[in-house]
Amino acid sequence: MAVVNDMPTSSLADNASTNDRYARSQARAGVILALPATLLIAALLIGPAILVFFLSFTDASLGLAEARFVGLGNYLRMLTDPGFAQSLRNTAIYVLVVVPTSIGWGLLVALLIAQSPFAAVYRTAYFLPVAATLVALATAWEAIMHPSLGFANSLLLLLGASPVRFLSDPATAIYALAAIGVWQLVGFNMILFLAGLSTIPDELYEAAAIDGADRGLKRFLLVTWPMLAPVTLFVTVMTIIRAFSVFETVAVLTHGGPMKSTSVILYTFYEEGFRFFRVGYASAIAVSFFAFVTVLSLIQMRVSERQARWKNKGGRS
Structure with a gap:
């Protein structure tokens, strides 16, 4: 019996x-x-x-063999640098135009084509600017907005209006870039809103129809808009980040001009680091921008988690 009992024990151990x-x-x-x-x-x-x-705390510069530790000097310089302040103002104007316009337009387009039999065609047409190369698109827009030969001014002349120097006038350049930014982001936002619309249960619309909200603004405010809240939050945060990250169109079309009217944050970082070779100062700008994007993303994640917990509590009750 002892041998028989030892065999299973050794087998289990093996x-x-x-x-x-x-x-x-x-x-x-x-x-x-x-x-x-x-x-x-x-x-x-x-x-x-x-x-x-680490470079953001030094006065490092390309061509210099040594770099001295300057502590928060580069960050303090950002607070008093008129060039950086100008880039902040330009970026703020760009963001204030691009973010609400591209979100509202993307939502409107998503609502209009959600029930269309040609939805696939419309999705492809609106998403092409997102999939295409930004440098190539910027070059195409440069031809469209040419002061004398561009299609935009030719159309204005046909309508009896005066030509506009879209990209060479300090008063209009940043808004012309913002219009291009809206055109680029509408398709991206539309796809996200379409994905959100596809997750809304039909039962909610049927219940709303019983209450008299079977179509139009009532149905949108009662069912669609509340159910799109998580998607809208995500779209808003992503659009803000992408708007603050504008660089390609500025680098190709205006080079920060005319008269620094389109010099945005990332273009200022590029100039400081790769044109003026002030690596330490450029690194401070990069770190500050990264910190801003990180905080914005964490806020979006925190709010999304709270919304998810609130929905779970409501579902259990």
């Missing part, structure tokens, strides 16, 4: 040991397979980010 060795070998294999990608991410993303953070 099986447990075998399972442990198998688990350890699987873990080692996972580490080995993930190591190249981890090293690549560290070399291309994490390492440079840490380097930029």
Whole structure:
């Protein structure tokens, strides 16, 4: 009996040991397979980010062999630099025009084509600016807004209006870039709103119809808009981040001009780092921009989590 009882015990011990060795070998294999990608991410993303953070506390400049530690000097300089203040104002104007217009237009387009039999065609047409190369699109817009040969001014002349120097007039340049930004973002926002509309249960619309809100503004305010709240929050945060990140159109079309009227935050960072070679100051701008985007993303995540908890509580009650 003792021999019979020992056999199952030893077999269980052997099986447990075998399972442990198998688990350890699987873990080692996972580490080995993930190591190249981890090293690549560290070399291309994490390492440079840490380097930029430390450079922001120095007066580093390309061409100088040494860099002195200046503490918060670069960050304090940002508060008193008139060029950076101008870029903040330009960016604020751009964001204030692009964000509400592209969100409202994207929502309107999504509502209009959601029930259309040609929805796929409309989705493709509106999403093309998102999928296309921004530099190529900017070049096309440069031709459209040409002061004498562009299509926009040709149309104005046909309508009896005077030509407009869209990109060479300080009073209109930032708004012309904002119009291009709206055109680029409408398709992106439309796709997100269409995804949100597809998740709204038909039962809610049927219940609203019983209460007399079967169509139009009543139906939108009673059912559609509240159910789109999480998507709207996400779209708003993403649109703000993308609006603050405008660079390509400025670099291709205006180069920050005329008279610094279109010099935005990222273009100022580019000029400081790659034109004037003030690496320390450019790094401070980059760190500040990264901190702003991170805080904005964390706020969006926190609000989304609260909305999810509120919905779960409502569902249980």
